[in-house]
Amino acid sequence: MRVREKEITRIIVDGFWKDLKEFMSSEVGIVGAGPSGLTAAFYLAREGIRVVVFERKLSAGGGIWGGGMMFNRVVVQEDAMRVVKDLGINFKNEGEGYYSLDAVELAGTLSAQVVKNGGKVFNLFSVEDVVMVEGKVRGVVVNWSAVEIAGLHVDPLIFETEYLVDATGHSAEIATLIVKKAGKKLFTSTGDLKGEGSLWAERGEEFIVEHTGEIYPGVYATGMAVNAIFGGPRMGPIFGGMLLSGKKVAELIIERRKEK
Numbered sequence: 001m002r003v004r005e006k007e008i009t010r011i012i013v014d015g016f017w018k019d020l021k022e023f024m025s026s027e028v029g030i031v032g033a034g035p036s037g038l039t040a041a042f043y044l045a046r047e048g049i050r051v052v053v054f055e056r057k058l059s060a061g062g063g064i065w066g067g068g069m070m071f072n073r074v075v076v077q078e079d080a081m082r083v084v085k086d087l088g089i090n091f092k093n094e095g096e097g098y099y100s101l102d103a104v105e106l107a108g109t110l111s112a113q114v115v116k117n118g119g120k121v122f123n124l125f126s127v128e129d130v131v132m133v134e135g136k137v138r139g140v141v142v143n144w145s146a147v148e149i150a151g152l153h154v155d156p157l158i159f160e161t162e163y164l165v166d167a168t169g170h171s172a173e174i175a176t177l178i179v180k181k182a183g184k185k186l187f188t189s190t191g192d193l194k195g196e197g198s199l200w201a202e203r204g205e206e207f208i209v210e211h212t213g214e215i216y217p218g219v220y221a222t223g224m225a226v227n228a229i230f231g232g233p234r235m236g237p238i239f240g241g242m243l244l245s246g247k248k249v250a251e252l253i254i255e256r257r258k259e260k
């Protein structure tokens with residue numbers, strides 16, 4: 001079979017263009033493809049909801065790949081095993097309620113399950129702002145990560161979303177942007193981000209699931225962003241809370257849609 005170089009390019013451009021147009025307007029936008037954002041996207045996509053994930057880096061998976069200190073094994077506790085089983089990931093029972101997973105299998109399977117279920121991950125896309133009309137967040141302002149890294153003077157594009165999820169991890173970038181642009185109006189006691197506390201694994205894991213939810217009208221937080229926003233402790237290399245937080249935020253959005 002003859003391989004025509006220009007056909008390869010045409011197929012890439014056509015396919016990417018089609019995805020761009022399809023997801024330009026999505027029901028849920030998730031910023032950050034770490035464990036919490038991908039888990040949320042998986043459960044939303046599984047419900048047939050149009051969900052788009054923006055990831056600044058080349059690969060989806062966020063902090064999963066490196067495990068703890070580049071030892072690429074992931075530890076989860078009993079409660080999170082329902083997510084692991086929904087995803088069909090292999091695990092090792094370590095006893096006393098601890099389980100371990102291969103970090104590459106977790107990152108790869110989570111990413112694949114989002115896409116297989118109809119979600120879209122745009123990697124190499126950085127969210128640099130939100131669209132806010134009369135105090136309501138209506139979408140995100142996106143540029144190529146390469147433009148961001150090079151500091152080029154290039155205007156961004158806009159994606160429309162009905163619900164937005166801050167899954168940006170420790171930096172809680174969407175919450176930070178909202179405070180910067182709209183003032184201290186987050187659903188925290190001060191309206192501001194409270195900042196992440198020092199490491200306390202057990203409390204950090206509970207806190208993250210308890211506080212996962214809406215942080216501004218139509219905007220939700222999941223994963224480490226939750227602890228940065230509400231002042232919870234960090235938990236180090238245990239990932240159950242991330243998976244459960246992602247599942248919870250998806251369930252909250254699914255419920256919210258039903259109320260409409």
Ligand code: 48F
Pocket residue numbers: 031032033034035036037054055056057061062063064125126127128167168169170171173222223224225234235236237238239242
């Ligand atoms: O940091 P990350 O893995 O967040 P998470 O889902 O999980 C945290 C754990 O990995 C770990 C931990 C648990 O023990 O503490 O740190 O809360 O993934 C966040 C992703 O968001 C991307 C970033 O590149 C990363 O992959 N990201 C952050 N800001 C933006 C962004 C942005 N403005 N636009 C696009 N992507």
